[in-house]
Amino acid sequence: MRNIRLTIAYDGTNYCGWQVQPNGTSIQTVVEAAVKKLTSEFVNVLASGRTDSGVHALGQVAHFHTNSPIPCDKLRSGLQRFLPDDIVVRSAEEVPAEFHARYDAVRKRYRYVIHNNRVAIPFLQRYVHRIGKPLDAAAMHAAAQSLLGTHDFRSFESHFPNRSSSVRTVMELNVTRRVGWDLWSPTPGAVAEDGDFICIDIMADGFLYNMVRSITGTLLKVGYGNWPVDKVREILENQTRDHAGATAPPHGLYLVHVDYDRENVVSNSPGDPS
Template identity: 40%
Template structure:
């Protein structure tokens, strides 16, 4: 028995997220079906997170236990020869048997990209949130500082999920403008269901001057989801890296 760790890049456009579902195609399903073809085993991949439909990843991590004699580093090339073009294995390696890609994770970095132009894009539309209105970057940056640290993020979580606590720590939240693109980069020890997308939605409400920058702290304290901003669309979100 050995434990194989995969680092995975994928375009989530055509999938209903990572986790297997009864009536939709997911990343996990495609990987497990291909692994069964390769090994003859019914393998279960443990994923580092449960990305939603339409969300992308550059550095997703998964692991699986196998009796296969295939060298661990060979799984990368074998899987890539079989997988669809929108799922790529960047690396495969053997790790300790007790390694768990979800529970051993110490943190993650996500990016979210907004295209701020009058007209919607034809090319790249599946990787950005197109937003037409002018938005105040300085106000968003000011408000973003209040998310740094350890807080109860109950006001920034969609209903659903089975987490034991809504307390999380955000170590970094950066906002930069590159031409017509506004890029948010968030690093934390973990994230609640839709937490990143609701934080971005709240910051954009600040940028539109619908929520005062100083009110972010009050929203955190309130733990009231109705006080925070909307959950922005999934296509702008990308899991960049998982830390161990």
């Protein structure tokens, strides 16, 4: 039995999220159907975490077990033949049997993209949250720094409690103005004080339900000038979702990258690259 790791990018607009749901088509359902068509096997494709309805991914990681002998490069191209254009398998590789896309993840990076301009770009409406009113990105960044470190983030979790613990560690949280951003790259465009795009980049050891979008909605209050910078720290310490900002729309959010310890993702199979 082989264990196959997939790195997948998708436009989440037409899906109810990653996880199988009774009320719509999920990305997981579509990927599992593609595996079935290619290998004639019914498999459970498990991801690093679920993304919600309308949320996009550049580097979602998933895995499944198969008896198929198809080489990994052929698996990637073969699966793509059975997938719609808005779901792309970026890579397929064989990994150790014990690898688990969710439980072995050590860090995840998300990005929320805001187009801060009075004039909309029609081609980007599904991929950015446009805000016409000027935002103070520097104040948003300053406020965000109070969220760095290990905290109980229940103030930024929808429908608490969703997990056994709301404690997470945020390693990075940056708010920057950019002249643009490359959707296909983990790196946004060049920093520019007059840039029309605001990127909120956050890396943590895990995320709660709607955590990034709730943080974004809260930082927007600071960006509008409605709340002072130190309000975000106060909200964190109050430990109640009612005090935080609204949940930002899903279409500006991207799962950018998932990190794993190297020994858990490199296959020991003969002939595989190290």
